[in-house]
Amino acid sequence: MIAINNLTFEIGSRALYDEANWHIKPGDKTGLIGANGTGKTTLLKLIVGDAKPTSGTISMSKDIKIGYLNQDLLSYQSDKSILHVAMEAFARQNQLHTEIEELLKKLETDYSEDILHKLSDKQHEFDALDGYNIEFKAHEILAGLGFSEEDQKRQLGEFSGGWRMRVMLAKILLQAPDILLLDEPTNHLDLPSIKWLETYLLAFEGAIVIVSHDRWFLDKVVNRIVESRKGKLTPYAGNYSFYLEEKALRGEIQKNEYKNQQQKIKQEEQLINRFRAKASKAKLAQSRIKMLDKMERIEDVDDENPSVNFSFRFSKQSGRHVIRIEDVSKAYPSNVILEHANAVIEKGDKIALIGANGRGKSTLLRIIAGVESFEGESITGHNVTQTFFAQHQLESLHLENAILEELQAFAPKHTDTELRSILGSFLFTGDDVFKKIKVLSGGEKSRVALAKALTADANFLILDEPTNHLDMASVNILIQALNQYEGTFIVVSHDRYLLDNVANKIWFIEDHQIKEYPGTYAEYEEWQSKRPVVEAKPQIAAPKKEEKPVKKASPTEDKSKQIKKLNQTLQQVEDKVAELEKQLADAELVLGQEETYQDQKKLAAANQHYQSVKTELQAYQADWESLAEQIMELE
Known part of the structure; x- marks a missing residue:
């Protein structure tokens, strides 16, 4: 499919790749891994032609279609709806649709054979390209990535960078490429969207190359690993654990x-x-x-798994109850987060707070940290000293300080050796520690802020997405650090490997309440998969809309009787909508189960059932709107 032979790529005097070789075969699902700076993103750019090799070749068939997701796509701008942007993937179908509309307009005045033949040819090609289903496909992909029906009507510019990246991912997936090149695809996704993407990629028939620091994701999706290291590409036939x-x-x-x-x-x-x-x-x-x-010298094996060799210190132990949340309510104009919620964080709890974006995870962390307004009480226990790590903490860094100075001022009880050790864990080695904060990238600043949080004199840590911008080695260091930490913490992260290795309790927000599962993340996943769901079986097609038409009110009937009948029908439709919404949610749970997406037949059946329920739900929702309009007109 793609052959990389004797590839050399130099940046100045440094060879990022030195006669590297790799053959990507059809159906390969490959995780491309390596430390930061080893050229993973550069290699993807070389494959798509955005960069040229110093020497060597990258060869592929001329008709190969490549889908490439990269972080540069965040700069894409459009005043169109995200549904329209996603549908840009269907370039030929969109062109045919425009041409068909133009021909239909001409037919209003010109009935010539030439126009009719052209129209017939265009319609035939449009049908052959499945043009009548492209909007449905776009809806389906966007919904899987977390966009509601209302969201899909909004302009792309209204969304944050992370959500815009999801739209770009949807557009790429809709292009149905022969090979997908995905550069950190899970960076901007929440857990439900990551699980959906896993299911999609497992069913994807083409080849995939994924650059990712999410080892749980790689274990689920890939069947081989290629390591970029010291200018070479080394293949391994298995997932990340293998x-x-x-x-x-x-x-x-x-x-x-x-x-x-x-x-x-x-x-x-x-x-x-x-x-x-x-x-x-x-x-x-x-x-x-x-x-x-x-003699050809054999190199010694480098120690690529540095360990944490500093100790956490806090001057006083907390009481038994660290935080008590009592009768807490929090709502935004368009979103209720909590409603009379209660929860307790006890000394020694290691809590992972999980859930979809928009469910209020970060809001709850801010309530616990005391920096968010709310109704009710959040009571801090005896002797509790806390530190709060969030992405906005980057703004509190002192730009004129060197990295080491920043930690010295924040954690004076630690020796320089200890501080340099933790900085080394987060990729600041040698003279790097003397760099000014102001010259660091956003990712580097994030690592400095996390290092500060871990050196604080605090017996309670509040961590919001601490793994952003960390490579696998640094995530492992963070896991070691949190496992050695003797205090209490609550962490929000989409890195499931970290969550499974550090948490002893799982929190999630459901029905505006804080729910708790007393166990590890893997145990929570297994428990979640066993919650009652509708069995995924092939279903007969949903009845067509014309088979269950909404009864129009007769002009001869009394208006009150008309309204009464319509309200009765509306209630029946509402009940059916509620039932189908429950079935759809259950079908989504089935799709997310490991036993489903690891079995192609089960996955196909589950997908068919999901689409059947979704189609029927959309039909009933349309009926509800029609009935509601009639009632409003009569009233």
Whole structure:
């Protein structure tokens, strides 16, 4: 499909890739991994032609269709609705639709055979390209990525960068490419949307290359890993967990080979030193020297899993109850978050707060932190000292400080060695610690703010998306740090690997209440999958709208009787809508279950059932609107 041969790419005097090779085959689902700065994003740009290699080749068939999601798409602007933007994926269908409209207009005055033949040809091609279903497909993809029907009518410019990226992802998926190149696709998605994307990618028949730091996502989706390291591309036939096992095994073999070679080199050097001074052995010594020079040296295995070697300190222990939330209500003009909610955070709790975007996770964290207005009480317990990490904390960094100075001022009880250790964990090594805050990128500032949070004299941590901008090594460091932390914390994150490794309780907001599951994230997922759902079975097609027409009021009937009849029908339709909405929610749960999306037949059946319910629901919703309009006119 795509062959990368002897690829070299240089930036100045540095070779990002040095004669690297990789063949992408049809159906491969590959995770492209590596530390920050090893050229993963650059490689995707080389594949699509946005960058040119210094030497080597990247070859592919001429008709291959590539879908490329990259962070540059955030700059795309449009005053069109997001539904319209997503439907731009259907370039030929849209062109045909315009031409068909023009021909239909001409037919109003010109009935020539030429116009009729052209119209027939265009309509035939439009039908062959499934043009009549493109709007439905766009609705389906956008809904999966978290956009409501109302959202889809809004202009692209009304949405934040993260939501705009979702629209771009929808547009790419609708293009049905032969290969998808996805650069950090989960960065701007909440957990339900990530699960939906997992289901979609598992059913995707083309090849996929994903750059991601989300190891849970990679384990679910990919069947091979390619590691970008030291200018080379090394393949592993399995998901991320298999890669870790296989790499550890390869590393052990390489380490033994390195030790054996070093021992041999040492012995040869001793022989050379012994015989070099003797004239009779000089020729033998020279021969040994040449042999050593020609020897292909085996590299030692680098330690790529740095460990946390600093201790967390807080000067006082908290009481048993850290936070008590009592009768708390919080609502925005268009969104009720909490309604008379109650919850308790106890000493030693490690809580993961999860849920879809817009459900109020960050709002609840701000309520707990005491920086958000609300009704009710949030009572802080005895001796509780807290620190709050959120993305806006970047604004509190002192721009003129060096990185190390920023931590020294914030955590004076820690030694410079300890501070440099934690900074090293977050990729600030050597002289990097003397860089001014003002010259750092947004991601680097985020890492400094997180390092500050972890050095605070606090026995209660509130962490809002702490893994943003962190690579896998840094996420592992954060996991180690939180596991060593003896205080209490609550964390919001879409990194399920982190959540599963640090949390002992799961919180989620449901029916405007704070619900709790007492266990790990993996246990919560299993429990969630067993909650009552409608079994996904193939369903007969939903009745067509004309088969259940809304009864029009007879002009001869008394107006009050008409209204009464219409209201009765409206109530029946409302009941049916509620029933179908429940069925649709249950069908979505089935689609998100691991046993469904790992079985292609089950996935196909579940998708068919979901679409059937959705189509029937839309028909009944349209009937409800028609009935409501009639009642309003009569009243």
